[in-house]
Amino acid sequence: MYSKSKDNKVSIIAHGKSLKLVLPRAWAKDGKQVKVSLGLKDNEDGWREAELIAQQIERDYAQDRLKPLNEYKYDKDKEQKPKLSLIPSNDVQLIELWDKYVNFRANNKQVAETTVILNYQRVSGHIQKNPYKLLSQSHEMFTFLVENNSLKTAKRIITQWNACCHWALTMKYISKNPFEGLAATIKEPKNKKSIEEQIEDTDFIDIDPFTIDEMRKILEAFKNHHKYHHYYSLVKFFFLTGCRTSEAVGLRWRHINNDCSMVTFQEAVVCASGKLITKRLKNQDFRKFPCNKELQNLLLSIKPNIIGEDDRIFKSLTGKTIRADVFNGFVWRGCENKGATYVGIVQQLAEDGAIDHYRPQYQTRHTFITLALEKGMEVKDIARLVGNSPEIIYKHYAGSRLESITVPDLNI
Template structure:
């Protein structure tokens, strides 16, 4: 746990140095050269040591003012005359590093990503060991206690955290380098929605039909069909209002993401760029079928009692969930278990399915990229396997 003891300006702004207490040890934090720097003093949090920390603050603030900061931080570290301090314990543990890294990344992250980081942080705080010299025990605990795909992602983020800590001088080495790559996922375990694994057309129809006929989850059927028809991102579909729909095109301009269980409206798509999507006969008929006679321009296309549709609940309907010892099987999970589709796949594969079908139909790559909000380069990189199946024309 990190606690702010003193900040000469009320916040760590340019020219000021904050004194922190982390795991009963004193640290300094300041901004310089566009980066945030941490200095572990290695001193217990006592009145005497706080005075020593304040002297260090004065030195650093003077160097900041004159542009003479020692970026190695060696100048500001306690000398041996301050007392014998063993090297063990000078380095912050993984819990402390994670808090610092998330704090550093926070201004750059969306609410949904911060929610994921919070979940990962909870896993870290559950670990029985957390010092960096116990990295292999940490890895073994992750493998034994966390699902393989989540465990791999957690180790990937821990490695990124420690890379940052190494670069900023908080630690001497990164013991987690390469550990995530050691976790091999089977096809069934890999729920990464970035892997291209499109549904066949008969699988697509089976999924739509299963939602349409489901007693509890049929409310999500229009959303599922729309994702297959447009290849848009789920967050973009959830942000669509009727004012975004014309007779011949849809404007993807806004998005809705969920963080801490609450919808957060974004004034832009994931890429920050607006885009138009043409309405063909099939899509036009679908939109007509879901539009209420009294629909207003500000009404969401996909809503429940006028409120934004909750993606987390949609995910549960698609995938399933556990509650205690009871297991609730999701619609698509059930189709996979019953053999009606080849295997389970993430909802994001609706997008990959649309892109794949467009490429197979011979739609030019720049046009597909324009429709789905990607660059032609990304389409080429990620769908090279699909493109390789296209036959050379006869001349």
């Protein structure tokens, strides 16, 4: 039934509330994938036992003594459970533990796919670049990390290494965590914002809304463009809703009711390492947006007669999901690519003096919020529409309008 293969890694997957092993397809002569139910629950104890069984199967396969697969199932009725012998910490490479840790968190859906691709791959890169590999060399690893990176980066990476080894200690893969407490020894300069604050503020850097006249000129330029008029409805949607770019490109027709009077934002599409990923909204599971007549008419005008359940509302020129980086780089701003120059519509308007100066596409969001405030909408209502808290609106938008506030006479 089985054939020899260099690919001898047995995978563990969560199926419902239990765990299964997945044998490599290359092991089977017929190429079929074999899965083995273990009778183990999807928890830390279960994963630890599953790792033991997977390792035993790999060893038996390598030594040509693989038993019938049902003999590897965990027997809860045995008086004595198989014990996991602790691996001496100085014999373990950090990258091995890190791979197990990431696999465990991803399979248990404790982290989003974007976290694995963007953040965890970055941490893995720092491990691989470090000339010191073993946990017994933790001091040397730490020193190299600090000396070759900013303090902020070093602290963020060592925090992840510590979390990994804390998990490995809990799982009894190692006998001690050599990185415990090291992050606290890295003192960043005072008055530096936390990582969370920096991430939050990227949504509000240089709030510089377009004027009504500039909005009209941008829309007219898109509508009349010989190639990119296709994106006119998307740009108008940005201005009319103040939604994030990822939320607009993630919209499907099933997120709009029949008469196009209500939009339900439920998905966001982001690009991570060249791969499009659909994820939940930034701060909530979903968000309702009631359409005014202008927005309703826009959606009705582009609504197809025949709609597939998963059809995107806004698509690329080739009918695929829009990549925000491509839209912003080639269409909105313009760029140089492979020796060719692509003139962006908004950049060209700025150079021609049609608008005061160039602003990136995320300013459409700031424009909607600013105009809604100027029209007298309550902050709490605006916050609900755009998926922010009232505190954020006050902090980044309403606070900048102090010069327009008139203090009433109190007649005392």
